[in-house]
Amino acid sequence: MSSKISSHPRVRFAPSPTGYLHVGGARTALYNYLYAKKNGGEFILRIEDTDEARSTQESLRGVVDDLVWLGLMWDEGVDPVTLKDVGPNGPYRQSERLGIYKEIADKLLKDGKAYYCFMTEAEIEKQKEEAKANGSFAHLQSPYQDWPLEKALERLKTGDKAVVRYKTKGLEKDYIFTDLVRGEVKFPSDMVGDFVLLRSDGMPVYNFCCVVDDHLMKITHVFRAEEHLPNTLRQLMIYEAMNWAVPEFGHMALILDEDRQKLSKRKGAVACGQLKDEGYLASAVLNFIALLGWSDPQGRELLSVEDMKQVFDISRLNPSGAIFDRVKFKWMHTMHLRALPNADLWKAIQPFLAREHMELPQDPAWQGKSLDLFKPYMETLADAIELYRPLNDKAYVILPEAEETLKWEPTKAVLASWKNLVQAHPSDYMTEEEFLKLQDEVKNQTGAKGKHLFMPIRVAVIGKPHGAELKTLVPLMKKSSLVSRAEQALAKA
Template identity: 40%
Template structure:
């Protein structure tokens, strides 16, 4: 598929984090690739918050995600903080919309209430796995008579809503990976909601992408198995299919899943450690994407100009902390002494080497001297410039 044929202004992409943790490198990389793609084709980049998991969602995590995306220079055109034509942009504020489509599927006999106890479902799952079969639902409640369903609901029996998965093969063209095929017999009747007021991920994301007119879904390869489920729901509701592109996983140098032991931490922690935003952007841009040249340093405008999903690799991207340090050293050396001083002051004050801004007499950026609180020595910026 060639993106040269994409009409400028027609692209609408999104990043849809769940506020259950801080902004991490993987999510930042996905956000960047969506942002670059949207900017390249004069499209729209949307931020959507998937907060239907009430127990795990936390406003502090959402705040961290938004603040650090902005710090990186990744700005959105529509989102929970600025609104937009297709809002609201928090799933918790879209429950009535989900209920409408759930009722539609139930009315059209494309979904049904499942009353099987959790213990029974878990036992079935464990048995299937023990004999080497995929853990799929047996379909026990699939064809319950309407009178029985109404009776159980009236009695208040606990239930979930399942999608009636048709027996067929699902194929889709992935921009990065080519044609991918799934047999729905290995999927079974998937759960799409706990009840009319509590949709589950694979259902809610389909509704949101349709309602927000998403043209391309660019996300991690860990979502590949979700794609056929979402396509089935799209087809049942008569929705158009977006174009999919699944990015490679980010791996540690030992080619295992990236974790803290590989020095991969939250973006906010890198910020505290003194890494610059342009460093992070340049670094994560190369986690799976390669322009095909020897060039290593890219500004955001350069990335927008050069970025292409066709140059994203299939294999895992290797996280190399030494490269991150190299890039940070480069960008630090590009800063003026005044700017470096401005960047260093918060760290010096926190460590107790400098007094607070208010206590430093006649403090202002560009002043010739700064007083070190512990020794009362003065930092001479002229000498500092020669050292730097």
């Protein structure tokens, strides 16, 4: 069993399209991507879709779209648009490789390293119950283990169904390998019994197709979550039986929530697609998950993908579980968001503003000015919705909560004075300083002060007596818009 495949790195991310892309999966993809890019290798996307009942085209589309959103583009695998194969080592979807698995299984059967097992579920269950009753945890003992292949093939001709099992008999030894994250790992061979390679319907199980694909796709390094560590023993046995070179393995610690439990949806968004919908930037997501189990040699916390590519080193992966601290994630995201140039940030918030059908000025100078004012109040891109909503003339309505303010005795005079002063303003927009001066002039003209001054003006600007700071909003609003809103408020006063 050879231990070195090639000095040229080839790594893979192999999701199952049975649901969304979890941030843990995204971190695995990121580490593989960074290793390939840092070392001049290839990053392959393989789709492990042999679970026919749970794999869906919709999930595959979602996983691929999430990887594209994150910018983790692969060198070989399914095309991000058509989902067709791109690369010399396809097919890249396991459901399309069944003939390949059958061929390898046939070789193992012929060499006497695997056998057809005709045991029924009832027989397997009975053996388990008997072992349990005897206080034993012995592995399955198949009566078909030593059947000649010809005898098994004759029985198959009668229509009986059989799984193909790997024969562990005679493998009394320790399987030892150096994990790139955990150091030396030792598995005694008797940890597993005769395990299934092909189900009775011909569908391969995970450990078998994983080894076959990694070998045929020339994978040199397998970086995956620690929950896959127990699978490695079965995989090493298959590599040995086929006399194939073994890739280097690195098993990464799980991502945990604040209670040190495996991260799950119960504590908030853990799906990349959901984070995107909630207004998180891909750059911040990548920065945050990169540091969940890896550290920058310079101790930096804010990193771009380009920064990571330059310094990524597997030796800095931590075998201990990493906490997904949502408070820190929010802080890191805010830093990324505020570092974006205004033109890029405006482009990023467009899907969120479009979702609310907002009609806003197309002038880049206005857009930049609005972002200068609003950026400090934004934690996510979705925050732009409520910040910009008051600026959308079509959304202006006087809400029921303004009724009391509109009935106050000074309100009509305040609104009339406000409207006339705005109308007389010499330019289309006013500065914050000009707004404050104008507000003081309303006070001088009407004698209104405190809430009797500020709340009617706020109704005339945003349709309600409480809410956004007017000194922030008014400089972004055209004179004609302010006059039209004041007239609507006056009509109700």
